[in-house]
Amino acid sequence: MKQNLPTWLTLLRIALLPVIVVIFYLDAPWARPVSCIIFVLAGITDWLDGYLARLWGVESRFGAFLDPVADKLMVATVLILIVEFDNSPWLTIPAIVIIGREITISALREWMAGMGQRGKVAVGWIGKVKTTAQITSLSMLLYLHDLFGLPIYKMGMAALYVATVLTIWSMVGYMNAAFSDSSTEE
Template structure:
């Protein structure tokens, strides 16, 4: 298998995750900014690998699989770091609940997309504008919280916290939207389930 440039960028994004974790825990005053900078670089590679894949027609099956995995790992690891750094207080509880909602939604929607792909109906749960808006609010919030995670009294931290809660609300909304689109197939109101069972029998 030959790995193209967009896929190398995606792999680089995955490799940045342990770097961000290490920088986050460094006992230096600049560790906050350092961890946020690593996160921003990872986010930039996310945009860049997609742009190059479309612009240069460098798509691949491995890249298509790895890209969403890298995105979800980046968000999940960052949320875990932030939750761990706020073990108590109502702000810590709010952060933990919001993080649980976001991670839980990502797992659920990924499972839903995989199942819909198996029955040939993945297009019904493709990324919509609401999902993109959620991602934008989420990314901005995580950058702000990484920078200010140990200074909860600052107004900028409260802005980041509010944006993350907004992202959590949009996460639930978009997740329900995906579920609504897939519901006929989940209920078995179409031939999708029969096709899926037939494929399973044939492959077995």
């Protein structure tokens, strides 16, 4: 494992997850906004680690593996927290779609890598937009409270559905790319 700042930022993103969970469950009026702030900071490291790795020329196979794992752990953890808190099918259904897509695409990438065709399902721009939409919507749902008179939680719900549509769109794109020719047949 190459140890450099981008890799450490990715590891920090993973390490912040238990902190988010513990703060989320504290019985204090500041708990949800603080868990949101930590989640946003973790989300910023998602952008920063990749940017720095490319800028400094320290991209590694381990970093390329760990970065999407950290993203998926972040999204799944916060989705589970929010679904448990809200206890609503309006959150549960998008959560199932998002987590199901992440598992499906991870498996697809593993399968394609086994055939030497991982590049066909490399992360594209829609995947990056999808992750940004997920982190934005989950931040709003984590925050919970109104802010400057704006119904942040309701806005987060709407944003979650936008993120869910982007999630499905990106999955269809990856599936099309993977199965675009007969080279993926066993």
